[in-house]
Amino acid sequence: MARYTLRRTGAAIIVLLIMSFVAFMLINLAPGNALLAQIATSGSIGATTNSEQLALFEKELGLDRPVLERYGDWLWNALQGDLGKSLVNRDSVSKRIGQRLPTSIELLVIGSIVAGLAVPLGVMSAVRHGGKLDYSSRVFAILGLAIPNFFIGVIVILIFSRWFNLSLPTVPPAEIWEDPVVNLQKVIAPGLVLGVALIATVMRMARSSSLEVLNEDYVRTARAKGLRERVIVMRHVVRNSMIPIITIYGNQFAFFLGGAVIIEQLFLVPGIGEMTITAINQRDYPLVMGATFVLGTVVVFTNLVVDLSYGLIDPRIRYG
Amino acid sequence: MARQKPLGTFGAVILFIFGVAALFGTDFNIAGATIVPGFSPYAPQTTEISNKLKAPTLDHPFGTDDLGRDVFSRVVSGARAAMIIGFAATGLGLLAGSIIGMVCAYAGGRADLIIQRVMDGIMSLPPLILLLVLVTVLEPSQITVILVLIVLITPAASRVIRGSTLVIKELTYVEAAKSSGATPTRIMWRHIFPNVVAPILVLASVLIGATITTEAALSFLGLGAHSAEHPTWGFMLNEAVVRGSLAKLWWMSIMPGVAITLTVLAFNLLGDALRDILDPRLRGTGAGA
Numbered sequence: 317m318a319r320y321t322l323r324r325t326g327a328a329i330i331v332l333l334i335m336s337f338v339a340f341m342l343i344n345l346a347p348g349n350a351l352l353a354q355i356a357t358s359g360s361i362g363a364t365t366n367s368e369q370l371a372l373f374e375k376e377l378g379l380d381r382p383v384l385e386r387y388g389d390w391l392w393n394a395l396q397g398d399l400g401k402s403l404v405n406r407d408s409v410s411k412r413i414g415q416r417l418p419t420s421i422e423l424l425v426i427g428s429i430v431a432g433l434a435v436p437l438g439v440m441s442a443v444r445h446g447g448k449l450d451y452s453s454r455v456f457a458i459l460g461l462a463i464p465n466f467f468i469g470v471i472v473i474l475i476f477s478r479w480f481n482l483s484l485p486t487v488p489p490a491e492i493w494e495d496p497v498v499n500l501q502k503v504i505a506p507g508l509v510l511g512v513a514l515i516a517t518v519m520r521m522a523r524s525s526s527l528e529v530l531n532e533d534y535v536r537t538a539r540a541k542g543l544r545e546r547v548i549v550m551r552h553v554v555r556n557s558m559i560p561i562i563t564i565y566g567n568q569f570a571f572f573l574g575g576a577v578i579i580e581q582l583f584l585v586p587g588i589g590e591m592t593i594t595a596i597n598q599r600d601y602p603l604v605m606g607a608t609f610v611l612g613t614v615v616v617f618t619n620l621v622v623d624l625s626y627g628l629i630d631p632r633i634r635y636g
Numbered sequence: 637m638a639r640q641k642p643l644g645t646f647g648a649v650i651l652f653i654f655g656v657a658a659l660f661g662t663d664f665n666i667a668g669a670t671i672v673p674g675f676s677p678y679a680p681q682t683t684e685i686s687n688k689l690k691a692p693t694l695d696h697p698f699g700t701d702d703l704g705r706d707v708f709s710r711v712v713s714g715a716r717a718a719m720i721i722g723f724a725a726t727g728l729g730l731l732a733g734s735i736i737g738m739v740c741a742y743a744g745g746r747a748d749l750i751i752q753r754v755m756d757g758i759m760s761l762p763p764l765i766l767l768l769v770l771v772t773v774l775e776p777s778q779i780t781v782i783l784v785l786i787v788l789i790t791p792a793a794s795r796v797i798r799g800s801t802l803v804i805k806e807l808t809y810v811e812a813a814k815s816s817g818a819t820p821t822r823i824m825w826r827h828i829f830p831n832v833v834a835p836i837l838v839l840a841s842v843l844i845g846a847t848i849t850t851e852a853a854l855s856f857l858g859l860g861a862h863s864a865e866h867p868t869w870g871f872m873l874n875e876a877v878v879r880g881s882l883a884k885l886w887w888m889s890i891m892p893g894v895a896i897t898l899t900v901l902a903f904n905l906l907g908d909a910l911r912d913i914l915d916p917r918l919r920g921t922g923a924g925a
Contacts, residue, residue: 334757462845608761
């Protein structure tokens, strides 16, 4: 296990390096350089920029050096926790992300809990295979897979404001450890929407993997020795169908995060997604690069945890 | 057929309706001249301020938006945008992915290793963030959105096709072809490609729906493939959220939202049916969803 953990962590670090390299190249090699975009948006210099000034700016931002060298510098600083400075207001990128990340993580946690509720639903659906519950939950899943999460968000806002006369809380943001009530007000609705959007996927997976387990010999044995159906489901089916469910959660996590970005924008949640979109619109490349790197790291890390959790859930899994 | 796969047939019917809307709904213009006039009652960009914010009526079956534009005509016009992006991005992404996957699996060795690690790198970036960054640095337009969606589809497609090719290239008939002196190109085209068509088609049906949703998400954030004459469903939703009052003007958001949902639903249902027919091993597992 220790060796496997080490090897898997090493692989994750390599993926992170490749990911940061791909992201850096995409952002820096794209046509229309960051400097011109920055000058155009900042308006600090008039339309007529002389080449001398441009060169000065280029030097200041380090854009006169080869891109590989810049990546090396970026990586060296990133390893020490410094993701550079925002082009717009010279804030430390690491600090900005640090301020925004907790809210987004809250959102993801609430969403994950809601999505987790789909597991019992899927298991029930498999146990009552062909029954009314199975049928209706499958119809729900087919529909749920087709509705984009932002449309669910729009419908939720629409219903609440039309029939319950409620609007989004326009309270100032607060950290959860400062004022939990205010903080949760802001994230509970978007968290629910985010989770609901994932329910269909998780339910489908829970259903199909439980169906498979229900056909296993050990379930027949358990029935033959007269165990109650409840015990069979809880002890034999649920536990053995967890692996594929957790795998699908890991696979879906990157999309889940993408969903969080849109939902944050729709519900005006001050998280890292909303910050990233603002940064993209302002062409604040260091901030975009930092946010991309942090979000990518969250995805890679989650998948690492998912991989390592297999051994804990299923003791039969031994790593060579 | 229709009796065995009622859901697949339902999907096909919906897609037929959206296909007709995409093809014949809005005027076909080539170089500014209308070649085939569309059946939708108004042009998607025609404003009629005196008629703004009207709830659905016979004249305007889906109502009008804040500039007095006919929502029905805009939804119909959005069908074309969605289909163009869905088919173009999925088709080209699958083409690139298939070629890369087949060649990598067949060639193997260091090239395969390096290309697969680059694909890993692209796939470990959160897709929406990757799209947002790419679209912004390249300036949003229909072509850009298609291009960046291809960047996103190619690694996933190459992975699947590579897996299938790895199995097929060890089969006896490939060995036979090799021993009779066929070139690698010929083997790939004549012996491997026909055998990966089924997974490619199944993948296509899943990917088109996902591609349309993704484009809608980009448009919803205001970074999609929309323009004044060619509104997209996602951008209409964005306008409804930003400019309209969601509660009072429900038709501005519900209509394009339902259009996205129905299209994706139809592709998913058709894809499920297609998978059952083409790949009996996957029947009923819900794989690929």
